[in-house]
Amino acid sequence: MLQWKEFEAWVCIEGEETVEYDVQTSEDDRTVTCWIASELGKKFSIHWKNKAFLQDVGGSVKVDGNPCGGTISYAWRDLGRTISKSGIADAATLKSFVFSSLEVTDDDDALISSSSSALQDLGLLELTIYPVRINGELESTVFSRLNLSDLKVHERSKKAVTQQIKLAEPQPLEKAPRVLDIERTGPEVVKFCFKYRPIDVLRANGIAPSPSRLKRKASAEPPRALTPDDLEELADLEEAKNLREKLRALEKKLHKRDKKPRIKDEDGDVIDLTQNGARNKRVKVESDRPFISGEVIDLT
Structure with missing residues (x-):
């Protein structure tokens, strides 16, 4: 046009x-x-x-x-x-x-x-x-x-x-x-x-343009076969990948173990809620807003 x-x-x-x-x-x-x-x-x-x-x-x-x-x-x-x-x-x-x-x-x-x-x-x-x-x-x-x-x-x-x-x-x-x-x-x-x-x-x-220019050119070279060196390199890459995944899983596990829920008591002491002694102490929770029915307060 x-x-x-x-x-x-x-x-x-x-x-x-x-x-x-x-x-x-x-x-x-x-x-x-x-x-x-x-x-x-x-x-x-x-x-x-x-x-x-x-x-x-x-x-x-x-x-x-x-x-x-x-x-x-x-x-x-x-x-x-x-x-x-x-x-x-x-x-x-x-x-x-x-x-x-x-x-x-x-x-x-x-x-x-x-x-x-x-x-x-x-x-x-x-x-x-x-x-x-x-x-x-x-x-x-x-x-x-x-x-x-x-x-x-x-x-x-x-x-x-x-x-x-x-x-x-x-x-x-x-x-x-x-x-x-x-x-x-x-x-x-x-x-x-x-x-x-x-x-x-x-x-x-x-x-x-001529018809030949309009057609997609096919690759003249066939795909190259993998050599032993290529296979060894691929194996090393796969092993490195597995090691990285294991390392990430271990770091995640350690981080979860160190993260313990804590809260201050009335005297200002920090209470570890994962310890058995914390169950018998009174916990005072300060709130800036009224409680709403159905709402969950996350003590952690």
Whole structure:
């Protein structure tokens, strides 16, 4: 999960949150960038959350450089609530985003300059968040303007990019989404960028750890057998332990023998209550507080 002050953003593939690799944050550009592992043929969605920014904000989504509309988070209702974008909708259906193979060709007429925006943005998911004001609702026909470009890349231009985003077959919606007329009221708060590649590509470039690094290494050396010297040392330690226990028991016994209950008589003499003669002498007990029924006075 990427984080920027009051905002969080993440990508889910088939409902499972992806792992972000090599997260980079630019304070100057207000941009958080990472890599994620794409999975061919699987649908994905982009999620975000406004935790504490006290204004209405919009989240615009681009995939491979294609604008795909966005979503609104209302300050009065949606703080802490997850907002998501999973595809392009019209009034009745939703076409989900899906990772697909990049179409390549050897036709020189399709050769695209490596500096072109179409190639630069390939393999990139963007979520831009900015403050907005809602002016009203629009006709649903605006949905028809949104689509993904049918991009074909020359083999010599694709570099390490082997996938692109396409749209899955349309699925019916239970309720038609609202189309809002919004106006930006300030500069973007943050831009979250997810650069996607297959996991093998990320591992080959040192971005994601290899499977061998994730496994716990087993010890290569078997446990060493005990030598006669080891056994003799263990025996000495055991004997020393037994001697210490016997010494503690003897000290405890001597201490108990010396501890005899004594009390002063009326004349100030000390009486040993363990002696037979003490039984016939009167004992005067001074107390600072009244006797309470059920309380025991310990004469020792």
